Structure formats: structure tokens, C-alpha cells
Amino acid sequence: MERDERYIMRDPPERRIYPVTVPEHRGDFWRNRGISPATGVAVGVGVAALAALAGMAYIRNRPDTPRPPDDAEPRFREGGAWKGRFAVAGKSILIGKPRAEVYAYFRDLSNQPKFMENLRTVRAEGTRSHWTFAGAFGQEIEVEVELTDDRENERLAYASVPGSPIEMRGEVTFRDAPAGRGTYVEFDLVYVPPAGAAGRAVANLVRRSPQQQLRHGLKRLKMLMEAGEVATSANRKENA
Amino acid sequence: MRALTYHGKHDVRVDTVPDPEIVNPRDAIIRVTSTAICGSDLHLYDGVIPAVLRGDILGHEFMGEVVDVGSKSTLKKGQRVVVPFTISCGGCFHCKAQQYSACDNANPVEKQDMSEELYGQAMGGLFGYSHLTGGFPGGQAEYVRVPYSDIGPIVVPDHLEDDKVLFLSDILPTGWMAADNADIEDGDTVAVWGCGPVGLFAIQSALKMGAHRVIAIDHYPNRLALAKKLGAEILDYKQTDISEALREMTGGLGPDAVIDAVGMESHGFSPDTQTHLLNISDTVKQKIGIGADRGGALREAIFACRKGGRVSLPGVYGGFLDKFPLGAMMEKGLQIKTGQTHVQAYLKELLGLIETGDLDTEFMISHRLPLEQAPTGYKNFKDNQNDWTKVVLKPEV
Ligand SMILES: NC(=O)c1ccc[n+]([C@@H]2O[C@H](COP(=O)([O-])OP(=O)(O)OC[C@H]3O[C@@H](n4cnc5c(N)ncnc54)[C@H](O)[C@@H]3O)[C@@H](O)[C@H]2O)c1
Numbered sequence: 246m247e248r249d250e251r252y253i254m255r256d257p258p259e260r261r262i263y264p265v266t267v268p269e270h271r272g273d274f275w276r277n278r279g280i281s282p283a284t285g286v287a288v289g290v291g292v293a294a295l296a297a298l299a300g301m302a303y304i305r306n307r308p309d310t311p312r313p314p315d316d317a318e319p320r321f322r323e324g325g326a327w328k329g330r331f332a333v334a335g336k337s338i339l340i341g342k343p344r345a346e347v348y349a350y351f352r353d354l355s356n357q358p359k360f361m362e363n364l365r366t367v368r369a370e371g372t373r374s375h376w377t378f379a380g381a382f383g384q385e386i387e388v389e390v391e392l393t394d395d396r397e398n399e400r401l402a403y404a405s406v407p408g409s410p411i412e413m414r415g416e417v418t419f420r421d422a423p424a425g426r427g428t429y430v431e432f433d434l435v436y437v438p439p440a441g442a443a444g445r446a447v448a449n450l451v452r453r454s455p456q457q458q459l460r461h462g463l464k465r466l467k468m469l470m471e472a473g474e475v476a477t478s479a480n481r482k483e484n485a
Numbered sequence: 486m487r488a489l490t491y492h493g494k495h496d497v498r499v500d501t502v503p504d505p506e507i508v509n510p511r512d513a514i515i516r517v518t519s520t521a522i523c524g525s526d527l528h529l530y531d532g533v534i535p536a537v538l539r540g541d542i543l544g545h546e547f548m549g550e551v552v553d554v555g556s557k558s559t560l561k562k563g564q565r566v567v568v569p570f571t572i573s574c575g576g577c578f579h580c581k582a583q584q585y586s587a588c589d590n591a592n593p594v595e596k597q598d599m600s601e602e603l604y605g606q607a608m609g610g611l612f613g614y615s616h617l618t619g620g621f622p623g624g625q626a627e628y629v630r631v632p633y634s635d636i637g638p639i640v641v642p643d644h645l646e647d648d649k650v651l652f653l654s655d656i657l658p659t660g661w662m663a664a665d666n667a668d669i670e671d672g673d674t675v676a677v678w679g680c681g682p683v684g685l686f687a688i689q690s691a692l693k694m695g696a697h698r699v700i701a702i703d704h705y706p707n708r709l710a711l712a713k714k715l716g717a718e719i720l721d722y723k724q725t726d727i728s729e730a731l732r733e734m735t736g737g738l739g740p741d742a743v744i745d746a747v748g749m750e751s752h753g754f755s756p757d758t759q760t761h762l763l764n765i766s767d768t769v770k771q772k773i774g775i776g777a778d779r780g781g782a783l784r785e786a787i788f789a790c791r792k793g794g795r796v797s798l799p800g801v802y803g804g805f806l807d808k809f810p811l812g813a814m815m816e817k818g819l820q821i822k823t824g825q826t827h828v829q830a831y832l833k834e835l836l837g838l839i840e841t842g843d844l845d846t847e848f849m850i851s852h853r854l855p856l857e858q859a860p861t862g863y864k865n866f867k868d869n870q871n872d873w874t875k876v877v878l879k880p881e882v
């Protein structure tokens with residue numbers, strides 16, 4: 246403990262300005278080269294000042310890096326987003342609810358618009374359902390969908406009926422996560438966007454890849470199931 | 486309403502903005518009675534945290550009165566509450582494990598992409614702390630919309646005035662968790678870098694948790710004086726070789742646990758230690774915008790920590806750090822624990838300790854200003870840290 250007294254401050258230090266001193270031998274360095282120490286120091290300081298000025302000028306004039314918009318697409322592209330004319334996306338998500346509950350929520354197809362992007366409404370009658378998507382320029386796109394597989398608490402698959410303006414297929418599986426963590430939901434989606442390349446251009450224009458749309462969709466599903474609502478930072482309803 | 490908004494580096498202003506309203510069923514609206522400026526806010530003020538946009542309302546330490554509630558809020562109008570700076574749903578994997586700041590469901594879906602790309606997983610939601618953490622309007626304002634209000638806010642009894650309980654919102658639990666993460670054992674020496682509000686509360690908490698001695702490191706006399714008053718032994722890094730001092734003070738062992746309560750804007754250019762030299766290159770990089778973090782204090786802490794010791798890291802870092810002494814970390818077998826504070830996990834316990842007088846929460850407040858003078862508060866809390874230890878803003882004054 247005694248030895249610590251060398252380090253521990255009995256009292257908080259006084260604020261002080263530290264004087265700058267040039268050590269003796271530096272003077273020798275210049276003198277040995279036939280330059281007076283004062284000149285050496287002056288030249289040195291001059292050079293340092295110029296360098297500092299140049300550096301500061303660079304830092305000041307460097308343009309601000311523009312901030313990306315809040316919903317900017319990540320800079321990396323997720324693989325497998327487009328396969329020929331098909332948009333392909335597959336994602337899994339852990340939802341902290343029992344499998345039966347997650348399955349039931351998903352099976353009620355009228356819930357889909359609450360989490361899937363660009364989907365306005367779904368009306369279901371038996372294994373048939375009628376989906377309304379938001380299209381470009383405020384249009385709506387109507388798609389007839391058939392449930393092609395329905396295994397309770399395990400798997401759901403659906404496909405658009407032939408001749409629909411959007412050709413699409415979806416497959417969802419539900420698995421138990423270990424130790425009561427809930428349910429893994431795995432969602433694979435394949436679709437041909439309306440009007441082929443044009444639709445794709447629109448999709449690219451709004452900078453949402455199929456993979457990103459699906460990822461966002463599943464995260465919203467997770468929020469709805471775990472938190473009961475979809476998070477927003479909007480301070481007023483009109484912005485939400 | 487009036488609110489402090491971001492306009493650019495070192496440019497914050499009090500503006501008139503639209504009042505918030507209930508948007509989601511679990512929301513509540515709080516009329517702010519007290520709010521504080523945090524060391525974390527200085528990282529925003531200095532422009533070293535990305536995705537802060539012009540017009541964003543800052544502030545994450547606040548409390549006030551409930552004035553409106555959504556259909557699923559458990560709060561009642563008129564209640565006095567302190568609001569955690571972490572927004573947490575209560576139902577996800579992380580919330581159930583009491584890792585509230587890691588909540589999956591607080592950061593809006595569209596905003597998760599950025600941090601998912603940067604960190605591998607998306608960050609949780611925080612009030613007033615950039616769009617990486619949700620872009621939620623903050624608490625340095627007259628009113629705040631509080632999402633998931635049934636999980637976060639804690640109702641405080643009327644006999645405890647604002648100044649006593651306000652810091653439950655962040656720095657008190659942050660100091661507590663910093664000490665908790667140091668896994669303090671009998672006989673331990675704990676070294677704390679930084680005697681700002683977080684460091685000071687970490688010191689107080691470490692002593693409460695049974696540390697044999699706490700050694701506090703900073704260079705501001707007033708801040709060191711506060712640390713000493715709490716019972717810490719103090720070192721001035723401008724006058725002392727910290728690594729040597731810590732080794733000598735512990736018979737060569739080194740401190741059992743080290744706490745970095747400085748974060749990404751560590752000072753120190755004095756070329757006295759190996760670790761501070763590296764800080765110079767970090768600073769240059771931060772200024773020209775490559776690499777985000779300045780890690781002088783963290784490097785020094787890891788360097789000083791005893792073999793098999795524990796590193797607790799409440800200080801905020803945002804990006805990448807060069808010359809991280811990973812070798813020292815590995816060869817000495819250190820453990821590291823860090824994170825944004827899981828505020829909700831500590832609220833009840835800490836409110837209890839405030840009520841019984843076991844924790845002092847007011848000693849560090851140096852200035853109380855009306856909200857309208859918040860920009861002055863920011864400027865001085867940054868430039869005049871010796872005298873401005875903690876600033877509390879009062880919207881009503
Ligand atoms: N983990 C969390 O949830 C959480 C919450 C709040 C704050 N924080 C972070 O904690 C850190 C501290 O916050 P604060 O409010 O106390 O900030 P502050 O800016 O008031 O205090 C920082 C202190 O560190 C000192 N310091 C700087 N360089 C140093 C060095 N090399 N060695 C020793 N001391 C040094 C400064 O002199 C200053 O007193 C910040 O990074 C802040 O963002 C984290």
C-alpha cells in the first residue's frame with residue numbers, strides 16, 4: 246500500500262499547461278550539421294505547419310459522405326434473387342411462439358397483407374383465395390391462388406392458378422425450435438413479376454429485391470406474433 | 486412541441502416540431518419533466534455515429550408524466566415514469582433472456598438492414614440514437630411517444646424527486662451492469678477508465694458489489710474528485726504511466742477486472758505509452774472518415790488486466806478498431822462482456838437501492854438548464870468536461 250502512494254493522487258491534480266521544452270541534444274544535432282539550432286527549429290516548425298495546414302485543408306474540404314436513405318438497400322446483393330424470369334427468395338426466421346399458433350396465424354391467409362409487402366387484401370374460400378396486390382401507378386393486380394398442400398402445423402404450399410397476371414408459388418414449413426424457443430418458419434417464394442422485365446425494372450427501381458421483401462415480410466410476421474404489433478418510429482399516424 | 490434536433494456535427498438546435506401521438510396499441514405518450522445529456526449523445530454531436538439525419542430529435546435519458554395511452558398500454562394517465570433508453574418488446578428470444586437491448590422487435594423492419602449489414606445481426610431500438618437503432622424521436626423534447634410502454638417505463642413514487650430517479654433511464658443501470666459484467670469477487674481490484682457519469686456510477690456499483698479496491702483513471706480534476714469521494718483511488722493518465730502504476734499497485738498481478746467507461750472517443754496523445762501512440766492514428770482515421778473508433782483506453786485496459794481477468798466494456802464503439810490487442814486478450818485468457826445496457830433487467834432492484842439511500846444518484850449533476858438552452862449544454866458538456874459533469878434539462882423551466 247505504501248508504494249502505491251507513488252501513483253495514487255492524494256488530491257485531484259491542478260489543471261496546468263505543460264511547457265514545451267527542446268531537449269539539449271537536439272541543439273547538438275543541428276549544430277553538428279553547421280545549422281544554428283534556431284534555424285533548424287524554425288525550418289522544422291515551418292515544414293510541420295505546412296504539412297498540418299495541408300492536412301487540415303484536406304479534412305475541411307473533403308465532401309461529406311452522403312448518408313444513405315433510411316431504407317436503402319444493403320450494399321451487398323443477396324444471392325439467387327433473380328433466376329431467369331423468376332424472382333426467387335428463401336428465408337427462415339425464429340418465432341418465439343408454439344408451432345400450432347404460428348401455423349394457425351399463417352393459415353389464415355387474410356393475415357398475409359399485415360406482413361407481406363405490396364399485398365393489399367386476401368379473401369379466402371376453402372382452398373381458393375383471391376389476392377390483391379398493389380401494382381405500379383396505383384393499379385391493383387388480382388391473383389387467384391390455390392392451396393396446393395396443407396399439413397396441419399407442418400407445411401403449407403400455394404400457387405397462382407394458370408393464367409394469373411402474377412405467376413407465383415409459395416411454400417412454408419414449420420419446425421419446432423429446441424428448448425422451447427418456439428418455431429422455425431421457412432418460407433420459399435418464387436414468382437414472375439407482372440409484365441416481366443418492366444415489373445422487374447420497377448422492382449429494382451424501388452430498390453427492393455425479392456429477398457429483401459421476403460426478409461422484411463418475415464420480420465413483420467415475427468413482430469406481429471411476438472409483440473402483437475409492427476414497430477415504427479413514426480411519431481404520428483400519418484407517417485406510420 | 487419544442488425539441489432538440491440534430492442539424493450536423495456540433496450543430497444542435499431547439500426547434501418546433503409536430504407533437505407525437507399514439508400510433509401503436511402498446512404506445513404511451515410521456516410529457517417530459519426531466520431529461521439529460523449523455524456521453525453517448527456526444528458521439529452523435531461529434532458526428533462519429535452513422536445514420537443521424539438532420540431533424541432527428543436526440544435524447545435517450547428522460548422521465549415524465551403519462552398523458553396518453555394506447556389500448557394495450559398498462560400505464561395510466563397521470564403516472565410518473567422513468568423510461569429506459571432501450572426499447573424492448575418483452576416477447577422475443579432476447580427479451581425473454583433479459584437481454585433487453587438486443588430486442589428483435591423494436592427496430593423497425595426497414596431500418597434493420599443497415600445494422601444487419603454492419604454487425605451481422607440487426608440492432609435493437611433506442612430512443613434518439615441514429616437510424617441504426619430505429620430512428621426513434623428522442624427524449625430531449627416536451628413529449629415523447631414511448632413504444633412497448635407496458636414493458637419499459639417504471640412507475641416511480643411521488644416522494645422521490647426527478648433528480649433522484651432520472652438516471653434509472655440509462656447511466657445508473659449502465660454503471661451497475663458494467664460492474665456486474667466485471668464479475669467481482671472477494672479481494673478484487675477493479676480499474677475503471679473514465680470518470681464521466683458512466684464511470685462514476687460503475688465505481689459506486691463496483692464498491693457496492695464488494696470490490697476490495699477500485700482505481701479510477703481520468704485527467705479532469707473535478708471528475709477525479711468525485712471518484713475519490715465515492716471511495717476510489719485515483720490516477721491521472723496525463724501524469725502517470727497507467728500500466729506501470731496498476732502493475733505496481735497490485736504486486737505485479739494487474740487488476741482483476743478492468744472497465745472501459747470511455748468509449749470510442751478516447752483522448753490521449755501523450756506518446757508515453759505504446760497504447761496511446763496508436764490512438765493518434767485512430768484519431769486521424771476518425772477525422773477523415775475511415776475506421777470509426779478511437780481505442781486508446783480500451784487497449785490500455787486490456788494491456789493492464791491480469792491474466793485470466795475480466796474486461797467489462799460499457800463504453801460505446803460503433804465500427805472497426807485497428808491494432809486491437811487480440812494477442813494480449815488471448816494469451817492472458819481474458820473474458821470480455823459488453824453491450825448496450827439491458828436497462829429493464831435492473832430497474833426494480835436499482836429503484837429499491839435509491840429508495841433505501843444505498844445509491845447516491847444526484848452527486849454528479851453539475852448543471853440544470855431549461856430545454857431551450859440544450860445547445861449550450863451540449864457545447865459545454867463537450868468542451869468543458871471538468872466543470873460540466875452532467876447536464877439535466879427541464880422542458881418546463
Ligand atoms: N453501454 C451503454 O449502454 C452505455 C450507456 C451510456 C453511455 N455509454 C457510453 O459510456 C461512455 C462514457 O459515457 P459518459 O457519459 O461517462 O461520457 P463522458 O464523455 O462524460 O466521459 C468520458 C470520460 O472519459 C475520460 N477519458 C477520455 N479518454 C480517456 C483515457 N484515455 N483514459 C482515461 N479516461 C479517459 C474523459 O476525460 C471523460 O471524463 C461513452 O462511450 C458512452 O457512449 C454506454
Ligand SMILES: [Zn+2]
Nearest residue numbers: 523525546655
Ligand atoms: Zn445515455
Ligand SMILES: [Zn+2]
Nearest residue numbers: 574577580588
Ligand atoms: Zn424483444
